[in-house]
Amino acid sequence: MTKEHPAAPAADQQETYTGLRVYLHPRVIGMVFLGFSAGLPLLLVGGTFTAWLKDLGVGLTAIGFLSWVGIAHSIKVVWAPLVDRLTLPILGPVFGRRRSWMLLAQLSVAVALAGIALSDPTEHLWLVAIWAILAAFGSATQDVAIDAYRVEAVARHRQAAMAATYVFGYRVALLAAGAGALHIAAWGNWTLSYAVMALLMGIGITTTLIIREPEVGVSRDTHKLEQRVVDYLARTKDQGTRRRITAWLIGAVICPFAEFFKRFGLPVAILILLFIATFRVSDIVMGVMANPFYLDIGFSKEQIANIAAAFGLAMTLFGAAVGGILVSRLGIAPMLIATAILAPLTNLTFSWLATIGPEIYGLIAAIVADNVTGGMAIAVFIAYLSSLTNTAYTATQYALFSSLMTLPGQFLGGFTGIVADNVGWVHFFMISAAAGMPAILLAILLLKWAHPDRTSQPGKSE
Secondary structure, three states: OOOOOOOOOHHHHHOOOOHHHHHHOHHHHHHHHHHHHHHHHHHHOOHHHHHHHHHOOOOHHHHHHHHHHHHHHOOHHHOHHHHHHOOOOOHHHHHOHHHHHHHHHHHHHHHHHHHHHOOOOOOOHHHHHHHHHHHHHHHHHHHHHHHHHHHHHOOHHHHHHHHHHHHHHHHHHHHHHHHHHHHHHHHOOHHHHHHHHHHHOHHHHHHHHHOOOOOOOOOHHHHHHHHHHHHHHHOOOOOHHHHHHHHHHHHHHHHHHHHHHHHHOHHHHHHHHHHHHHHOHHHHHHHHOHHHHHHHHOOOHHHHHHHHHHHHHHHHHHHHHHHHHHHHHHOHHHHHHHHHHHHHHOOHHHHHHHHHOOOHHHHHHHHHHHHHHHHHHHHHHHHHHHHHOOOOOHHHHHHHHHHHHHHHHHHHHOOHHHHHHHHHHHHHHHHHHHOOHHHHHHHHHHHHHOOOOOOOOOOOOO
8 A cells, every 4th residue: 555755854844935935945946847848748749740740741630630649638637546656667766656757757758759750740640640649648647747746845835836837837848849849840840840849858857867756644544544445355355466456456546536535525525626627617718719819809910929929928927926926925725716706807808808909008908917817826726736635646636636627618618619609709708707706606615614724735744
């Protein structure tokens, strides 16, 4: 079953960073580079990947089917229990459980990107597909391992700062894998572009080799839960290998979910999951139609690239940094309520933009309002999700939460075109803002039933 690790040093437990100093913690700084490593593969098997295929003359049908490789990120919860419980041979004893999985995933992505660089999709499309699948699953596995490391590496008051620096690195990687890869391909060729991207994975590999494995404990309640599994198996007729496999499967797959529902109780656990599912619905629904909206009301592609993309990225990073500082000072709960209200409320600035037309000042104002609050919401929410996990099952529980966080919004996003066509842009953004109301109500209920700053995180020192 789970191994108990020594608690973090007392000095580290007592150390409290406030304000900007929270970003000086070595592990907070390290998340910039791990975030970069996590963000780099996303477009290289997504938007940049399809642009490469189209540029080389691959048919749209084949491109459409190959886009399915990205589904790995939506189903990562399926193998998250392996990342949680399985110690890799050779790498595990040397680097530790979290770092060994991160290193294996990063090496897999680097090799896959190099494989794509050396493959010709017009002649060996099947080989390109294999490399893309390896890169996608390596990327999703890296996400699971990095999420687990981030939760376990520092105490709760630094989680928003960890999220902010992670988002910073992640967004920079998206620029590198998007605009950067396209510019390299235009200057040289696609082989050079993907080869450079493969080399950039060295940033994550180097970081993984430098950082220390997090030290976590296992709570008494978790030990009791797993002891019940041992006692149950002792009463069965299973023997030898079969009993060990059964024990591992129960501990890795069933216990993470059973522990979460047992810790909070069924009604409160359902309340938490509903809140997670609704918190980002407003942002995701609005984001699907953002670029079509800009073009439809008359903004040029250059204006969208410079203001909505580049300037918007800066505002998102600024918001994430502010969110990290405020959580370290005020706690998760007040910021969770504030961002639950502000994130959908700023959607109304796009309704205002729709009424004034393609005015640069209007676009700047809307981007500042939406991206700053969106960046704050991302940092705060990642900190909140991190606080919900039991460090005995970090990877599995966080994979569940992060999948649930985006799934409803992505599903509803498929209907946004129909809504916009029928009600117009002004009312569309009003509706997208109203989609945030359930999250606000659920956030208020959480203060009574599962206060984010009073809920203990099993196995983690505060």
